[in-house]
Amino acid sequence: MRETVRGWIGEARRIAVLTGAGMSAESGVPTFRDAQTGLWAQFNPQDLATESAFRAHPQRVWDWYAHRREMIADVQPNAGHAALAAFAARHPGRLTLITQNVDGLHQRAGSFDALALHGNIADDQWLDAPRACCQPDTIAAGHPPRCPVCGNLRRPAVVWFGEHLPAEALEAAEQAARTCELMLVVGTSGEVYPAAGLALTAHQCGARVVIVNPEATPLDAVVELCLREPAALCLPLLLA
Known part of the structure; x- marks a missing residue:
């Protein structure tokens, strides 16, 4: 054949x-559920991959994606x-x-x-439509990073559940x-x-x-x- x-x-x-x-x-590459180890074992991965989850707990979701990025980095x-x-x-x-x-x-x-x-898990994008103040060279470090003027957050550039x-x-x-x-x-x-x-x-x-x-x-x-x-x-x- x-x-x-x-x-x-x-x-x-x-x-x-x-x-x-x-x-x-x-x-x-770890599957979606393979990433649920250690601290993350208590969470349902689908509860960490939605816009509403990110808005409610931005640091938690950002850190989970940072964990996944680390797991992929050496692959x-x-x-x-x-x-x-x-x-x-x-x-x-x-x-x-x-x-x-x-x-x-x-x-x-x-x-x-x-x-x-x-999308691509290594990339970021703005959570909300960027304003004039949202410039790549002024992003403030954090979990997640943000625009220092309006507070717009950076998010992983992946398609979350419920998104087109x-x-x-x-x-x-x-x-x-x-x-x-x-x-x-x-x-x-x-x-x-x-x-x-x-x-x-x-x-x-x-x-x-x-x-x-x-x-x-x-x-x-x-x-x-x-x-x-x-x-x-x-x-x-x-x-x-």
């Missing part, structure tokens, strides 16, 4: 790749991340990488134009799903929407869809092939 997919990759002029948490887990991209970046470099314009992961491993591997649907995905990234991802000839769905559960819907869009628009995942997913029934392999093993062989 792998050789069949290699043939499809060779034929496709436009390829989309959707990656999820399983790919990051192969590098050792390295795996061979699957590297294979995607290398393929895109060899074939400019053919591959659109879409990720649900916030760890930045794709970008660190060289996929600088990856569409990060859920970034419109520009989602639009570009949907366009890639509609126009690709082949989509690889890698290491994602296929349960989180609207990201999982991109695979259905690609299928409905006539693209071949291939799952790369050691585990079964709800999307398996509508795709052409399922490769039950980890991304770090499978992608280098598919994209060499």
Whole structure:
């Protein structure tokens, strides 16, 4: 089956790749619940990933994300991340990488134009719409940092529960799903929407869809092939 997919990759002029948490887990990135250790074991992670939680307890939420950032800092991209970046470099314009992961491993591997649907945990943004006084060079240190004039807080630049995905990234991802000839769905559960819907869009628009995942997913029934392999093993062989 792998050789069949290699043939499809060779034929496709436009390829989309959707990656999820399983790919990051192969590098050792802690899952959402794995971060609930020590002090944080008493909290439900979903209670720390909402705007209302941040407004009610900004230091608590900020420190939890600082804890998660520390857990990710020493993790390295795996061979699957590297294979995607290398393929895109060899074939400019053919591959659109879409990720649900916030760890930045794709970008660190060289996929600088990856569409990060859920943001990047290493980045910050203003909690409220910035005023003229909210300038990057005047941010006051703290937990969280803030504008020293109006008090506007900095927050992690990730999509929290109840928030919309970034419109520009989602639009570009949907366009890639509609126009690709082949989509690889890698290491994602296929349960989180609207990201999982991109695979259905690609299928409905006539693209071949291939799952790369050691585990079964709800999307398996509508795709052409399922490769039950980890991304770090499978992608280098598919994209060499």
